[in-house]
Amino acid sequence: MMRILDRHKRDRFADFLFKGVSSFFALLIIVLMLFLFVVLAIESAPAIKAFGFKFIYSTDWNPVRASFGALPAIYGTIVLSAIAIVIAVPVSIGIAVFLTEMAPKKIRGPVGAAIELLASIPSIIYGMWGLFVFAPFLSAYVEPFLIENFGFLPLFRGTPLGIGMLPAGFILAIMIIPFISSVIRDVFLMVPPMLKESGYGMGATKFEVIWNIVIPFARSGIMGAVILGLGRALGETMAVTFMIGNSHDLSISLLDPATSISATLANEFTEAVDDIYLSGLVELGLILFAITFVVLALSKLMTMRFAPQKGRGKA
Amino acid sequence: MNDNNNHNDKIIIKGLNFYYGSKQALYNVTIAVKENEVTALIGPSGCGKTTFLRCLNRMHDLYAGNRYEGEIILDNANILDKGLDLIKLRSKIGMVFQKPTPFPMSVFDNIAFGLKLNGISKKSELAALVEKALKDSALWDEIKDRLNESALSLSGGQQQRLCIARAIAVQPDVILMDEPCSALDPVATAKIEDMMTELKRNYTVVIVTHNMQQAARVSEWTGFFMMGEVKEFDKTQKIFTTPSNQMTEDYITGRFG
Ligand SMILES: Nc1ncnc2c1ncn2[C@@H]1O[C@H](COP(=O)(O)OP(=O)(O)O)[C@@H](O)[C@H]1O
Ligand SMILES: [Mg+2]
Numbered sequence: 180m181m182r183i184l185d186r187h188k189r190d191r192f193a194d195f196l197f198k199g200v201s202s203f204f205a206l207l208i209i210v211l212m213l214f215l216f217v218v219l220a221i222e223s224a225p226a227i228k229a230f231g232f233k234f235i236y237s238t239d240w241n242p243v244r245a246s247f248g249a250l251p252a253i254y255g256t257i258v259l260s261a262i263a264i265v266i267a268v269p270v271s272i273g274i275a276v277f278l279t280e281m282a283p284k285k286i287r288g289p290v291g292a293a294i295e296l297l298a299s300i301p302s303i304i305y306g307m308w309g310l311f312v313f314a315p316f317l318s319a320y321v322e323p324f325l326i327e328n329f330g331f332l333p334l335f336r337g338t339p340l341g342i343g344m345l346p347a348g349f350i351l352a353i354m355i356i357p358f359i360s361s362v363i364r365d366v367f368l369m370v371p372p373m374l375k376e377s378g379y380g381m382g383a384t385k386f387e388v389i390w391n392i393v394i395p396f397a398r399s400g401i402m403g404a405v406i407l408g409l410g411r412a413l414g415e416t417m418a419v420t421f422m423i424g425n426s427h428d429l430s431i432s433l434l435d436p437a438t439s440i441s442a443t444l445a446n447e448f449t450e451a452v453d454d455i456y457l458s459g460l461v462e463l464g465l466i467l468f469a470i471t472f473v474v475l476a477l478s479k480l481m482t483m484r485f486a487p488q489k490g491r492g493k494a
Numbered sequence: 495m496n497d498n499n500n501h502n503d504k505i506i507i508k509g510l511n512f513y514y515g516s517k518q519a520l521y522n523v524t525i526a527v528k529e530n531e532v533t534a535l536i537g538p539s540g541c542g543k544t545t546f547l548r549c550l551n552r553m554h555d556l557y558a559g560n561r562y563e564g565e566i567i568l569d570n571a572n573i574l575d576k577g578l579d580l581i582k583l584r585s586k587i588g589m590v591f592q593k594p595t596p597f598p599m600s601v602f603d604n605i606a607f608g609l610k611l612n613g614i615s616k617k618s619e620l621a622a623l624v625e626k627a628l629k630d631s632a633l634w635d636e637i638k639d640r641l642n643e644s645a646l647s648l649s650g651g652q653q654q655r656l657c658i659a660r661a662i663a664v665q666p667d668v669i670l671m672d673e674p675c676s677a678l679d680p681v682a683t684a685k686i687e688d689m690m691t692e693l694k695r696n697y698t699v700v701i702v703t704h705n706m707q708q709a710a711r712v713s714e715w716t717g718f719f720m721m722g723e724v725k726e727f728d729k730t731q732k733i734f735t736t737p738s739n740q741m742t743e744d745y746i747t748g749r750f751g
Contacts, residue, residue: 382612
């Protein structure tokens with residue numbers, strides 16, 4: 180009896196210790212985030228004071244005249260991420276479908292591993308490859324095609340340079356596809372075979388089963404994968420800096436050179452000699468922080484809206 | 495029991511062998527499934543009941559390496575023929591699984607799923623057929639107010655009855671059930687058994703069951719499987735009162751399995 184009591188005591192202490200340590204680290208993360216936010220806020224205070232809201236809606240970015248309007252960079256960040264997601268998600272779903280439902284067993288493993296390997300390539304390599312290989316290809320074939328056939332849309336006007344918003348979006352899509360597709364593949368693998376067989380048992384084709392059963396069943400997982408990709412796309416710097424053209428001129432055309440927040444930071448931090456310039460760049464960082472936070476929080480909320488349906492009333 | 499002689503053979507299985515790759519799972523199965531009656535398949539775990547059931551809608555074709563030999567005649571045609579249209583076959587043969595498998599969509603869409611596959615797209619027609627299927631499966635009163643809810647929000651028993659309703663919505667010729675009550679409590683099980691007695695008026699039912707009393711209650715014919723072979727196939731009454739095979743007797747009296 181005594182020994183059992185002792186053991187209880189000891190266990191409870193270990194439990195307490197474990198709880199303490201893990202909550203400490205969890206809290207630490209939150210404190211770190213707050214700290215980051217505070218530092219960014221303090222450092223950008225001069226710029227906020229000097230430009231106010233104009234910083235966000237002005238398109239004039241001219242360090243020489245100490246005029247800082249961040250709209251092109253903010254717009255670029257959002258549009259760029261949107262392009263990347265719009266291209267990457269369908270392709271990733273396709274890859275995941277191929278790997279889980281179509282590919283012969285023998286090649287599933289190797290192809291899956293190869294795709295995961297793509298995720299480990301440093302982003303600067305993607306940037307170089309994009310600039311030296313992909314950009315010439317785009318300017319020679321893809322962009323002239325777009326201009327010719329879709330030039331009636333303001334989105335596809337201009338000169339086929341091979342660098343700009345769309346080319347950077349392409350590269351970004353290629354970079355996030357490995358992440359998104361491998362998460363979606365894992366989610367697809369969790370769809371119970373019996374559920375798919377129920378679909379086939381009713382006389383559904385493979386496409387009908389995938390479209391009506393597998394994808395809806397996996398939707399909250401797919402949302403999670405998209406969030407993961409979006410998080411990466413919003414902050415991606417090196418490859419974008421290579422491909423986007425780094426122009427602060429705001430243009431509707433996706434073929435024109437543009438810029439994003441992270442590309443601006445990467446390009447200009449070393450040149451920022453005076454305090455207000457530096458403060459303006461930090462404010463850009465603060466805005467990126469805020470955008471990322473809001474986007475991810477919104478997507479989290481959306482996944483939470485999808486998720487409860489799945490857990491409820493299981494047999 | 496009622497007189498079974500006037501029932502036709504719906505499915506005739508002749509000399510069926512089945513292989514998972516190189517592993518043979520069924521040996522020379524030869525039985526006839528009667529139209530508009532319930533045929534129960536019993537036998538110890540791993541004896542091939544599920545394997546047999548899944549031959550009847552060629553479910554095994556979904557996985558590489560599986561192979562059939564012999565004949566399964568349904569409506570005068572061998573469904574094991576190479577060129578057979580599996581989509582068409584499976585839309586004529588419904589299947590209900592060991593666990594409820596509601597699709598991740600609303601109750602209504604679950605039932606409408608098969609109807610839409612069969613080309614019915616008019617809203618009013620769909621609504622009428624969904625209602626009929628739910629009434630036929632005695633689910634209508636229980637869930638008529640929940641048609642737009644996710645099917646996953648129903649209880650386990652309701653989900654399983656929904657799956658049966660989904661299968662009969664397309665009016666198949668045959669309904670296959672693989673231990674449909676194994677995940678359910680006794681009350682839900684009783685409801686499903688009631689349903690089965692209703693079903694056989696219009697459908698031919700083949701049911702795998704672990705539960706001997708269930709086989710005795712719901713079926714007219716019983717097949718006893720062991721190690722991939724059918725050891726005995728006869729009227730249920732005969733199997734449960736005077737089995738001719740010693741192994742059958744040992745099994746149903748609970749001496750093994
Ligand atoms: N996918 C499979 N691959 C290989 N062997 C299998 C497979 N499914 C079942 N088997 C084997 O076939 C035999 C019959 O299994 P099954 O039909 O599931 O039995 P029951 O439904 O009667 O319990 C068992 O020996 C089982 O191990
Ligand atoms: Mg089984």
